[in-house]
Amino acid sequence: xxxxxxxxxxxxxxxxxxxxxxxxxxxxxxxxxxxxxxxxxxxxxxxxxxxxxxxxxxxxxxxxxxxxxxxxxxxxxxxxxxxxxxxxxxxxxxxxxxxxxxxxxxxxxxxxxxxxxxxxxxxxxxxxxxxxxxxxxxxxxxxxxxxxxxxxxxxxxxxxxxxxxxxxxxxxxxxxxxxxxxxxxxxxxxxxxxxxxxxxxxxxxxxxxxxxxxxxxxxxxxxxxxxxxxxxxxxxxxxxxxxxxxxxxxxxxxxxxxxxxxxxxxxxxxxxxxxxxxxxxxxxxxxxxxxxxxxxxxxxxxxxxxxxxxxxxxxxxxxxxxxxxxxxxxxxxxxxxxxxxxxxxxxxxxxxxxxxxxxxxxxxxxxxxxxxxxxxxxxxxxxxxxxxxx
Numbered sequence: 001x002x003x004x005x006x007x008x009x010x011x012x013x014x015x016x017x018x019x020x021x022x023x024x025x026x027x028x029x030x031x032x033x034x035x036x037x038x039x040x041x042x043x044x045x046x047x048x049x050x051x052x053x054x055x056x057x058x059x060x061x062x063x064x065x066x067x068x069x070x071x072x073x074x075x076x077x078x079x080x081x082x083x084x085x086x087x088x089x090x091x092x093x094x095x096x097x098x099x100x101x102x103x104x105x106x107x108x109x110x111x112x113x114x115x116x117x118x119x120x121x122x123x124x125x126x127x128x129x130x131x132x133x134x135x136x137x138x139x140x141x142x143x144x145x146x147x148x149x150x151x152x153x154x155x156x157x158x159x160x161x162x163x164x165x166x167x168x169x170x171x172x173x174x175x176x177x178x179x180x181x182x183x184x185x186x187x188x189x190x191x192x193x194x195x196x197x198x199x200x201x202x203x204x205x206x207x208x209x210x211x212x213x214x215x216x217x218x219x220x221x222x223x224x225x226x227x228x229x230x231x232x233x234x235x236x237x238x239x240x241x242x243x244x245x246x247x248x249x250x251x252x253x254x255x256x257x258x259x260x261x262x263x264x265x266x267x268x269x270x271x272x273x274x275x276x277x278x279x280x281x282x283x284x285x286x287x288x289x290x291x292x293x294x295x296x297x298x299x300x301x302x303x304x305x306x307x308x309x310x311x312x313x314x315x316x317x318x319x320x321x322x323x324x325x326x327x328x329x330x331x332x333x334x335x336x337x338x339x340x341x342x343x344x345x346x347x348x349x350x351x352x353x354x355x356x357x358x359x360x361x362x363x364x365x366x367x368x369x370x371x372x373x374x375x376x377x378x379x380x381x382x383x384x385x386x387x388x389x390x
Contacts, residue, residue, distance in 0.1 A: 001092040003051040003058055005101040008043055012050060015057040016084075023084040038193055046105060051098045059085040059098045063106055064390055065187050067171075068113065070352075071382065072179035073291030074172060078106035078281070079184065080116035081390050099127050103281060103308055112285035113352075115184075115278045117389060124277050128308060130346040130365070132278035132353035133182045133384030139270040140249045142219060144263050145240025154234035159204040164191035167209055174208065174227040179291065180254065181354060182384035203238060210235045214246075221251035223387055224259075232258050252387040276386060280304075280349045283314055287325040290352070292379050294321040300372035300379075301328070301338050306345035313340055318379050341376070342368035354382025 008016065017032055027035065039048060039062070051059040061083040068077035080102055085095045106114050118124050121131070159167070171185045186194065195202060200213050200222070208226030212219055219242055226232040236259050239249055253259065260266065280286045283304055296318045303313040312330025315338075316323060328338065343351065347365030351357065357373040360366035 001053070001058075001089065001094055003053055003094055003097055005049055005051055005098060007046055008048040008050045008060065010040060010043060012057060013039070016050070016060050019057060019060055019084045019086060020082065022087055034193075038190065041189065046109065049098060049101055049105060051094050051101075053089070057086075058089040059083075059094045061098050061102050063102060063109070063111075063114075066115075066184040066390075067168075067187075068115065068182065068184045069175040069180045069291075070289075071181055071291030071293070072176045073289065074175070074185075075113065075286075075289035076111050077184065078102075078109070078111040078114040079390050080106075080114060083116070083119075095123050096127065099123065100308060103127065103279070107281045107309065112280065112282040112289055113278065114281055115276055115386075117274060117276050121277070125346060127279075128306060128345040128349065129277040129279040130350040130353075130355075131275055132350060132355070133386065134273040134275050135252050135386045135389055136255060137272040137274065138251055138253045138257075138260075139272075140251065140259075140263070142240060142243035142246040142249050144265060145236055145249060145259075146243040147264050148233055148236045148240055148259075148262050150230065150234040150237050152230040152234075154205050154230050156203045156205050156234060156238065159195060159202045159209065161192040161195045163204055164188045164195060166204065167191055167195070170204075170207060170209055170227070171225060174225045177227050178254075180385075181382035182386050183254075184386055184388055184390075186388070203235070205231045205234065207231050208235055210239065212239055212251075215250070217245075217247050219246045219249045221249060224251060225387070229258075233262065236262065252385075252389075254385050254387075255383045274389060278349050278353050278384075280345060280352055281309060283312075283348070284325040284327065286352060287314075287316060287323045290323060292318050292321055292323050293381070296321075296375075296378055298375040298379070300375050301340040301369075302348065302372070302376075303329075303340045303342045303368065304345055304348045305343070306348075309345070311345070313338065316376075316379070318375070323379065339369040339371065341366060341370075341372055351376060351380050353384050354380055356381075 047063040064079035208231035211222040
């Protein structure tokens with residue numbers, strides 16, 4: 001089925017809402033209005049695409065503007081959300097067509113990497129996305145948090161929409177210090193929107209913040225980020241102060257989140273993993289924008305097969321916490337005989353996200369010369385996670 005891909009306009013939003021209803025279920029009037037408020041300002045930015053069969057909207061997809069950290073270094077990331085196809089158009093290739101357009105648009109907007117939470121794996125894997133990390137939602141007995149005591153004087157205050165810039169600043173400092181891989185930050189406009197929710201409890205410190213709310217008899221933490229031991233204790237102690245009423249606290253955590261080492265007891269833990277997929281859109285820019293271990297000094301040659309964005313062979317060089325990729329064979333470059341690692345773009349995206357070369361070789365995502373495996377393992381080592389779902 002051939003469709004026309006074009007930017008959505010405010011006049012298309014009623015059709016998009018109908019499409020979302022048919023794909024995800026009914027939205028309340030309040031949620032629909034909140035969605036309109038959030039998406040209308042970004043329509044002019046080229047980040048919401050529609051696939052049209054004549055004048056009829058058949059599919060839509062949004063590129064959310066995020067910052068994502070890799071080994072503590074931030075870079076722009078295209079977060080793909082709201083991928084919807086009308087029931088009568090499914091199975092006709094429309095989803096693949098709009099996702100190909102999304103990939104091209106993300107690269108055109110300057111994003112070297114992209115991520116999404118998949119409803120199904122096959123379609124996204126077919127265009128280069130691969131499983132990389134998860135949102136790890138951990139259930140903690142509220143009573144166990146009650147034993148975490150602040151170890152110093154940490155000043156906390158309530159926060160709201162005017163604090164979006166400070167929240168973003170905290171995230172930059174905390175994720176850089178932790179050399180975190182995978183977490184994201186919304187842009188300032190979106191933070192202002194989320195921080196206006198009257199049902200949330202929002203508290204800010206000099207180097208951390210927490211957003212949480214009641215969910216039935218439990219507490220649901222949206223975000224808790226801290227850059228110091230004192231603030232970590234103060235924020236978790238605040239959440240735990242509801243333990244006389246709350247049964248459990250459900251929180252998205254890093255796999256090695258410090259709160260798990262602050263608990264007195266840990267035996268069996270309930271962890272729900274919501275998987276996300278990742279794709280490199282521009283090999284050279286993605287390598288340059290990522291962080292790496294400071295002590296690492298080495299190089300590697302990799303051949304990446306990317307039918308959508310154009311593949312090639314790159315020489316990767318690492319040193320002083322930085323990386324660079326030089327195209328040595330590809331469009332416009334004379335071929336050079338050089339032993340290399342061979343990866344599909346899926347495999348390279350997984351490698352970038354910290355999936356070890358041994359795993360990639362055993363799963364068929366990586367082949368070729370193995371002399372660079374140890375260097376690649378050390379360069380891209382990561383435990384990728386997200387705190388936010390989008």
